[in-house]
Amino acid sequence: MPVPRNSKTTGSKQLRPGKAGAVENARPEKEESCQAKRSPSSPQGAPKKRSAFGDLTNAHKNQAGLRKKDATKAGPRKAQKGTAALGVLKNNEINLKKATRKTPPDEASAEPKLVPKNDPVLEEPAPVQAPAIEDIDKEQLGDAYASAEYAKEIFNYMKEREEKFLLPNYMEKQYDISRDMRAILVDWMVEVQENFELNHETLYLAVKLVDHYLVEVVSMRDKLQLIGSTAILIASKFEERCPPCVDDFLYICDDAYKREELIAMEMSILRTLKFDINIPIPYRFLRRFAKLLPLPWSQCAHASMETLTLARFICEMTLPEYDYVQESASKLAASCLLLALKMKSLGGWSPTLEYYSGYSSHELHPLVKRLNFLLTYQHDDKLKAVRTKYSHRVFFEVAKSAPMDMLKLEVALKS
Known part of the structure; x- marks a missing residue:
């Protein structure tokens, strides 16, 4: 199983420098980078920031113009209705007296004050809980690499995808693999992630790939390490900027498998999962x-x-x-x-x-x-x-x- 950490420096290829993690808009990014990898080498230069494009259209001007046109059109209509009503009242004095009794001028002038449309005093208490919710993405709206404008929608989409990747109790049909064997495999995968200085997202995704593959395929215990190492290879290609090569994974398995076996297992995992490996972690x-x-x-x-x-x-x-x-x-x-x-x-x-x-x-x-x-x-x-x-x-x-x-x-x- 795992090879001692210090023994790899002499017999294997030299490890790659630390790789930048997945681009996310998290505040502790600077301090977390020192934890993801212990290598003294630093990643490549940080991406330059640039402001997001503003609104280049004149939609607000057009809307303002339309509002003015609607206001001018609405004026004559009200005036015409008013003259028609006066004509009716002049022709029928009895209706005029009844109308003035039912709607006196004082009450008519008081009606708009009861329900004002743009009264700031009445509109202020409406958002009761709004001040308690903090917008955590507003500070990075100008950073094009942070994708702060879409962060909320991205994580809502990931949460919706969780229903698609719910795992059943697959150990019931695995007659040659037990829970303890899976635990030993994952413990070994943690050491591989640490020795290769991979991102934590790579480790979590690799474990998910192993679980979803074992849901569909009944495997033997002698192939379990091959499944785990191949899952790390696939996850590295998905998450890492410079993933390890196939020979590196053959080395960490102590040459227990051949190159053709690892490539065949990679094809088997991808086909079994229908190449949908963007699993929420x-x-x-x-x-x-x-x-x-x-x-x-x-x-x-x-x-x-x-x-x-x-x-x-x-x-x-x-x-x-x-x-x-x-x-x-x-x-x-x-x-x-x-x-x-x-x-x-x-x-x-x-x-x-x-x-x-x-x-x-x-x-x-x-x-x-x-x-x-x-x-x-x-x-x-x-x-x-x-x-x-x-x-x-x-x-x-x-x-x-x-x-x-x-x-x-x-x-x-x-x-």
Whole structure:
């Protein structure tokens, strides 16, 4: 299985320099880049910013002109109706007296004041909860690479796609593969991601590819590592700027498979999944929700980044666990962030977090308790890649953080 980290420097090809992660409009991007890769080499120059194009049309002028034309047309019509009414009243004095009795001039002049259309005093109380919701994309509207104008629609689309990629209990039909074997494979994939200095999105997507492939195909245990390494290769081509080559994956498998076998497995995975590999992963949602941490990033960047890293550690701890396979990516990410907030005593689920995540605090409580139980009791000495990874000072040693007591967590969630 995994090759020692220090042994690769002599026998294998030299690893590529650190690659930039997926372009996302997250505030902690500068500090998170140092955590994604430990290599001292820096990525290529950061993309230049440019302002988004403004409105080049004269639609607002045309609309203003149309409004003026409509106003001029509406005037004579009202005047004609008024003259016709006066003519009728002059011809019939009895109707004129009845009309003046029913609608006196004082009441007629008072009617418009009862329901004013453009009264700012009455329109002000209408948006009651609007000030509580913060626009997290307004600061990056001028950045063409951030896609802030479409960020909300993109994540709504990803959340809709979660229904298409719900995983069933596929271990029931896998007679030669068990949950423990899957956990060992994922633990090895974490080490591969760390040794190759790949993005975290690559790791999460590779694990999703393995699960979705095993849903459709009954596999043998001797092919499980081949499936895992091929999934990392496909995910690297999808996420990385400079993905590792095929020979690198043959090397990490200790030459247990041939080049033709790996290429054939790549074709099999893509055909089985119908080439639809843009699967929603919790790490993307977590980076989106991290922009809503209730701390000023300019003054408490260290504390905010440590909280985000703790949420990432909790989320990555669920990868080897088969019990979390059927959880949706967005709900898992929101629950990990809520547990991290409670562990750091940073408050609860704000209205802004509820708005952008789509989950209320009560919807997340059961999953938050399960995650805290995972950190507290479910320890396997054989599967320690994630804990070892996040015990490094680059990740603020968040793996050494003490989990919350179950009773204290229960009280904190109710508060």
